[in-house]
Structure formats: structure tokens, C-alpha cells
Amino acid sequence: MPDLVIHPATKPLFGSVPVPADKSITHRAILLAGIASGRSRIRGAALGEDNRATLAALRAFGIRIEEPSPTEMLIEGAGLLGLQAPAAPIDCGNSGTTMRLLAGVLAAQRFVTRLIGDASLSRRPMERVARPLRMRGARIEGNLDPRRVGEITAPLDIGPLPAPHTLCGIEYELPVASAQVKSALLLSGLYAPEATYVREPIVSRDHTERMLSALGVPLRTAGAMVELDPSGWSGELPALDVEVPGDISAASFLIAAAQIVPGSHVTARRVGVNPTRTGFLEALRGMEGVFAVEARGEEMGEPIGDVHGGAAALRATRVGGEVVARAIDELPILCVLAARARGVTEVRDAAELRVKESDRIAAMARVLRAFGVACEERPDGMLIEGREEGAFTAAEVESEGDHRVAMAAAVLGLCADGPSRVRDAACIATSFPRFVGTLRALGATIEVTSDGGAESGGGEGAKA
Ligand code: S3P
Numbered sequence: 001m002p003d004l005v006i007h008p009a010t011k012p013l014f015g016s017v018p019v020p021a022d023k024s025i026t027h028r029a030i031l032l033a034g035i036a037s038g039r040s041r042i043r044g045a046a047l048g049e050d051n052r053a054t055l056a057a058l059r060a061f062g063i064r065i066e067e068p069s070p071t072e073m074l075i076e077g078a079g080l081l082g083l084q085a086p087a088a089p090i091d092c093g094n095s096g097t098t099m100r101l102l103a104g105v106l107a108a109q110r111f112v113t114r115l116i117g118d119a120s121l122s123r124r125p126m127e128r129v130a131r132p133l134r135m136r137g138a139r140i141e142g143n144l145d146p147r148r149v150g151e152i153t154a155p156l157d158i159g160p161l162p163a164p165h166t167l168c169g170i171e172y173e174l175p176v177a178s179a180q181v182k183s184a185l186l187l188s189g190l191y192a193p194e195a196t197y198v199r200e201p202i203v204s205r206d207h208t209e210r211m212l213s214a215l216g217v218p219l220r221t222a223g224a225m226v227e228l229d230p231s232g233w234s235g236e237l238p239a240l241d242v243e244v245p246g247d248i249s250a251a252s253f254l255i256a257a258a259q260i261v262p263g264s265h266v267t268a269r270r271v272g273v274n275p276t277r278t279g280f281l282e283a284l285r286g287m288e289g290v291f292a293v294e295a296r297g298e299e300m301g302e303p304i305g306d307v308h309g310g311a312a313a314l315r316a317t318r319v320g321g322e323v324v325a326r327a328i329d330e331l332p333i334l335c336v337l338a339a340r341a342r343g344v345t346e347v348r349d350a351a352e353l354r355v356k357e358s359d360r361i362a363a364m365a366r367v368l369r370a371f372g373v374a375c376e377e378r379p380d381g382m383l384i385e386g387r388e389e390g391a392f393t394a395a396e397v398e399s400e401g402d403h404r405v406a407m408a409a410a411v412l413g414l415c416a417d418g419p420s421r422v423r424d425a426a427c428i429a430t431s432f433p434r435f436v437g438t439l440r441a442l443g444a445t446i447e448v449t450s451d452g453g454a455e456s457g458g459g460e461g462a463k464a
Pocket residue numbers: 023024025027097177178179180181183204205328329
């Protein structure tokens with residue numbers, strides 16, 4: 001697996017760049033296109049590995065998909081009940097969203113499907129999605145998790161729902177805010193003759209709600225409550241024609257890099273700025289970061305903007321409560337900003353970070369310490385002692401197989417006192433296959449190396 005060698009920035013980062021298509025929106029667009037009626041067209045940047053897992057899953061259910069160019073997919077929807085039993089287990093790779101969203105659709109199928117994942121995904125908690133789906137009549141079984149009582153992990157066996165049974169209505173209160181679980185319930189709700197009510201403790205990303213509404217599904221939201229009442233609905237999803245906005249989660253690494261490399265000015269173009277996703281910008285405002293969002297219209301109910309970021313003198317902040325749900329995937333890069341801020345930053349209410357692609361609290365604490373940044377780990381977050389001046393200590397760190405940990409470490413390396421190394425960086429392709437090329441285009445010097453071997457010009461061919 002390739003490593004990244006990041007050289008300290010010797011000049012400002014400068015330029016205007018595209019970012020990958022929003023990973024969450026792309027998962028939903030692919031999945032809904034597969035169960036829609038007719039041919040859907042989905043455009044956006046080239047897919048990362050997580051989105052590819054969803055695409056491969058649909059192919060395994062017999063859905064015909066063409067990719068006329070690296071940035072376009074044509075999907076022949078089979079209708080709500082048109083999926084075919086797959087010949088083999090479906091590999092969701094590293095993608096929790098693929099596994100949990102698929103679970104919602106598979107709960108209503110007349111066949112059984114086995115969902116498997118890589119080592120990281122096979123450790124992640126699945127009872128949170130299995131339980132409410134079972135409550136509405138689905139069969140879902142997984143492995144008992146020896147580390148957590150009452151928890152199950154993949155492989156998951158889902159279905160069959162024997163004819164003539166249908167899923168029943170449900171009123172469910174999520175114990176922890178989760179867009180994946182909420183979406184699985186709403187997707188399964190498309191198959192239930194009765195209503196689906198979901199309530200969350202805090203509103204999580206609402207892409208599923210926006211997309212279903214745009215497709216004419218009768219859905220109402222009131223605060224953290226969503227209702228899908230299919231009475232009067234045709235039961236058919238029309239085909240989609242969508243250009244997916246850029247991923248704010250990917251953009252945040254670039255906007256963060258611009259904050260900490262003196263003199264920088266960076267623009268991420270056409271980024272989705274759905275308010276349930278902009279917690280990173282809220283936290284950045286609290287740190288006196290330099291950024292602006294220029295509105296660029298809307299796509300299927302999703303607001304889009306160019307996000308500009310510039311070098312800033314950051315101050316420490318507190319990240320907790322509701323903003324955590326809106327910045328859940330950006331907390332690793334917020335830790336990097338905290339390391340460059342004046343004062344001590346506190347991250348709390350973020351215990352969910354421990355069950356992401358890695359234990360991101362522990363992983364980021366290890367990365368920060370390796371770069372000479374003092375931090376204290378807490379069960380639900382951490383304290384980070386900012387070092388507003390002076391270079392960080394150049395470090396060699398592990399990605400721990402987590403794309404966001406790898407990218408956060410790479411950004412830290414831009415402000416180190418010598419070349420830093422991120423080991424096993426291929427995982428970056430999970431969400432941001434062109435990360436290295438994009439940072440280089442902005443002026444950074446990064447090499448991609450093969451295991452301790454000669455450093456090559458690297459490039460995206462090396463997957464990082
Ligand atoms: C996602 C929801 C979040 C997020 C993940 C993508 C989604 O997970 O961390 O990267 O697309 O619905 P949870 O639902 O577990 O909070």
C-alpha cells in the first residue's frame with residue numbers, strides 16, 4: 001500500500017479546484033435510481049470506492065448500469081420490486097452507508113441477501129439499523145459482537161420477507177442521531193403500506209428526505225421528526241437526472257489547509273452546502289477562520305456554493321452539542337485546525353467517532369501527539385492544546401485504514417519542520433481519489449511512495 005510523503009509548504013496554497021461528488025448524496029442517488037422506474041442519469045465527479053461499492057451492489061441485484069464517462073452513470077431502474085436475488089454475498093467494502101442504506105431496501109425483498117464488508121466495516125455496530133427494521137417485520141441476522149453486549153456486526157443476512165407479508169408501519173425514536181439509520185427506515189418505508197415516523201435526538205444530514213421529496217414521495221419533516229405516509233402515493237419513483245454537488249467533507253480538508261498555510265487562498269467549487277452538513281464551517285467561524293460561501297444554485301433540493309478559504313489566525317473553540325451531528329465527518333480535520341489555534345479546543349458529545357471507519361478519537365490523538373501536539377483523550381471527545389506558532393514536529397503516522405485520518409494527517413504535515421509520512425494511504429480513495437493531485441494543483445509537494453521504496457512522482461494511479 002502506498003505511503004504519502006508530505007513536504008512542509010514553502011509557499012501559499014492557491015487556486016480554485018473541484019472536489020469529488022458528495023459521497024452521501026451519490027449513494028442515495030444510485031440506490032434510488034436502481035429502484036426507480038426508467039433510466040436515470042447521475043453526473044458528478046469520478047466515484048470514490050465507497051460509492052463504487054453501492055454501484056457494484058446494484059449490479060449484483062441485476063440492475064443495468066452504464067458509465068459512458070468517468071463522471072456519468074446511466075442506471076436502468078427496475079422499479080421498487082424489480083431487484084433480483086444476488087448470486088453471491090454483496091461486498092460493501094469500507095462503506096457503512098452502503099450497508100445500512102441497503103439494509104432498508106433489502107428488508108422488504110422476497111429473497112435473502114448476505115452483506116459483507118472489510119475488516120473495519122465488520123467491526124461496526126449494526127444492531128442500530130437491524131432493530132427498527134425487525135420491528136417492522138424484517139428478518140435481519142448478524143454476528144454477535146463479543147465486545148459489546150446486544151450488538152451485532154456484519155456479515156448481515158437480510159430477508160426474505162415471505163409473501164404475502166409486507167413491512168408494517170413504525171414510529172421509532174433513534175437513540176443516537178444517524179442519517180444512515182434514518183435513511184434505512186425511510187427507504188424501507190417505501191415498501192410499507194402504513195406510515196413511517198422517525199424521530200432523532202438531533203437532526204442528522206437530510207439528503208434522503210430531500211431526494212425522496214424531490215421524487216414526489218409524500219414526506220413531511222418537523223424539526224427532528226420525519227413522516228413518510230404512503231397513502232395516496234403512486235408507489236413509483238420517477239427516474240432521476242441529477243448533477244451531484246461536490247462533497248463538503250472533502251472540501252473541508254482543502255479549506256482547512258488554506259487556513260494554516262500562510263498566505264493561502266483556496267476555492268472549492270460547486271460544493272453542497274446543505275445546512276445539515278455545514279457544521280465544519282460553523283466551527284471554523286467560531287475559530288475566527290477565513291472563509292466565504294458564494295451561492296451557486298440548487299440541485300434536487302440541495303443548495304450549492306463555491307467555498308473560499310484563506311489563511312487565518314485561528315483561536316481555540318468548543319465543539320459540542322448539535323454542531324457535532326452537522327460536522328461528524330469533519331471532526332478529524334477540525335482537530336488539525338485546533339492544533340494550529342491559540343488556546344485549548346474542546347471536542348465533546350462525539351462518542352460516535354469511536355465507531356466510524358476507525359476509532360477516530362484514539363486515531364487522531366495518536367496523530368496529533370506524533371506531530372508534537374499535546375492532547376487529552378476523553379470518552380466522547382478530546383482536549384487539544386493549540387500551537388499557533390512554530391512548525392509541528394515532522395512525523396510518521398499510520399492511516400489506520402481510515403481515509404479521513406490519513407487526509408487530516410497529510411494536512412498537518414504541511415506545517416511540519418520536515419517531510420512527514422502517512423503510511424497506508426490508499427484508503428484515501430474511499431472518498432477523495434484525487435486528494436494528492438488536488439493538493440499538488442494548489443501548490444503542495446506530496447509524493448506517493450511504494451513501501452519504503454524509491455519515491456515516485458506518484459499520482460492518482462497509486463490510488464492515494
Ligand atoms: C452518512 C451518515 C453519517 C456519516 C457517514 C455518512 C450518510 O453516519 O458519518 O460518513 O451518508 O448517511 P451515521 O449515520 O452513522 O451518523
